[in-house]
Amino acid sequence: MDMTKIHEKIESLRPEMIKTLGELIACPSYRQEAAEGAPFGKGARKCLDRALEICRGLGFKTENVDGYAGRIFTDDRESSLGILAHLDTVPAGDGWTKEPYKATVEDGLIYGRGAMDDKGPAVSVIYAMYALKELGVKLESPVELIVGTGEECGSSDMAHYMTKKKLPPQLFTPDACYPLINIEKGHINAGFSAKCPSSALSELHGGKTVNAVPASASAVVRLPLEKVKKAAEKACCTVKFGFSEENGTVKISAEGVSAHASTPETGDNALTALIKLLSLLELGSPADGLIRGLAEAFPYRETDGLHAGVKASDDESGALTLVLSILDLENGEMNGAIDIRFPVCESVETVREKLSKTLKGAGFEAQIRGSEPHCVPADSPFVKKLLAAYEAVTGKKGEPIAIGGGTYVHGMPGGVAFGCEVEGEDNRIHGADEFIRVDALVENAKIFAEAILGVCGGE
Ligand SMILES: [Zn+2]
Incomplete structure (x- = not known):
């Protein structure tokens, strides 16, 4: 099949693609209360029904898998x-200058x-499959679109789906970025705790979510302000410390910079800075020992897990990252959490063993859960064919990349992420005024059509 014919066909579908995306945007599908046949709420179910109806109108067969997901083929x-x-x-959240649930096409x-x-990437897939179908392309082996x-x-939608349906042996999700993600690091969520009855440290709070570098932390100590300020100077951190005195106690606040736990080097951890400061004070036992243990195992500014004993890296997936993200002292107990993204050369078990040893040495009990790394070899024919489609349409070089986060296909054998964000463009995903370029909507369909043809074969 002549590729220019496929591209022309897709170009001619531009108005239809915009219209279909508008219809899906007009079906608010954020999670709501579950209802009969609508495990994620009536909005998500309505959007699924509408998408399947549109696809039937385009001549596809469809299947609704218990309101969790749909199949289009x-x-x-x-x-x-x-x-x-x-x-x-x-x-939707706050801050929109456009209507969140009514598509605005502008510039x-x-x-x-x-x-x-x-939704935009889903529409591009639908019209890539539609263009091939309308041009009479006979695929050697079939393709299907699954919409969760x-x-x-x-992603419990796909957990349910997989109990009912078999996944194809090769899978891609256009729910991340180009060129292609073939490695997703393993992920550890560790909780730790220790008894910490009253001492000069009466309060300690830092971080709220385990998968982020904490931007703020605070503590209250019963010590002279002068001593606290001296310790802050000695700690020598880029995090900003503030102090306020009240009834013989000093409240210390720390302001750093937040970042996603998969890229901790872009943040400035307020919590580990505060721990460093506290480790330089005489807090009394057992707070002293616990805080110094944490300061030693999780030094301020260190993100590779060296002192926690878990440092590792390999050429394919890069270095392990570690973030001490939460710590609270409440009711005589210190509780914290750690986020680790580890390369394919390690496993949940090997990291768990090393980390629990370190935490035990610092005086903490640990509860460590995790998921294994996800990897499809960079030199597999599937990865090569997808990248060839990307290169052919965009004219850019396509190299596979490794990330610390997880995508929709994490844990699904043969799954990679392919599209649709591009470097240097912020589409405000999850934010106000989320958008897609009309040209990208169309170009994505061309990339997907070439990818389908390349992977499935046909003429
Ligand atoms: Zn997504």
């Missing part, structure tokens, strides 16, 4: 390629919740 044989997109979104951009994450409705709340 033309061929009853088993698919060799599955494309996995999601129709649910996060809620070549389409605004609306889900425009880029992930629970990605933003933990």
Whole structure:
């Protein structure tokens, strides 16, 4: 099949693609209370129904899998390629200057919740498959689109789907970025705790979510202000410390910079800075020992887990990252949490063993959970074919990348993330005024059509 013909066909579908995306944006599909046949709420179910209805109108067969997800296909044989997109979104949130649930097309951009994450990419897949079908392309092995409705709340949509349906052996999700993500690091969530009855340290709070570098932390100590200020100077941190005195106690506040736990080097951890300061004070036992143990194992500014004993890296996936993200002292107990993203050369078990030893040495009991790394070899024919499609349409070089986060296909054998964000453009995913470029909506369909043809074969 002549590629220019496919590209022309897709160009001619531009108005239809914009219209379809508008219809899906007009179905708010953030998580709501579950109802009969609507495990993620009536909005998500309505959006799924509408998408399947539109696809039937385009001549596809569809299947609704218990309101969790849908299948869109033309061929009853088993698919060799599955494309996995999601129709649910996060809620609109504040700060919009456009309507979140009514598409606004302006200056070549389409605004609306889900425009880029992930309704727009789903629309591009639908019209890539439609263009091939309308041009009479006979695929050697079939392709199917799977649309989930629970990605933003933990992907239990696909957990359910997999109990009912077989996934194709090759899968990609257009729910991340180009060129292609073939490695997702393993992920550890560690909680730790220790008894810490009254001492000169009466309060300590830092961080709220385990997967972020904490931007603020605070503590209250019963010590002279002068001593506290001296310790702050000695700690020598770029985090900003503030002090206020009240009834013989000093409240210390620390302001740093937040960042996602998968890229901690871009943040400035207020909590580890505060721990460093506290470790230089005489707090009395057992707070002294616990704080110094944490300061030693998780030094301020260190993100590779060296002193925690878990440092590791390999060429394919890069270095392990570690963030001490939460610590609270409440009711005589110190509780904290750690986020680790580890390379493919390690496993949950090997990291767990090393980390629990370190935490035990610092005086803490640990509870460590995790998921293994996800990897599809960079030199597999599937990865090569997808990147070839990307290069052919965009003219850019396509190298696979490794990330610390997890995508929709994490843990699904043969799954990679392919599209649709591009470097240097902020589509405001999860934020106000989310958008996709109309040209990107169309170009994505061209990339996907070439990818389908490349992977499935046909003419
Ligand atoms: Zn998404």
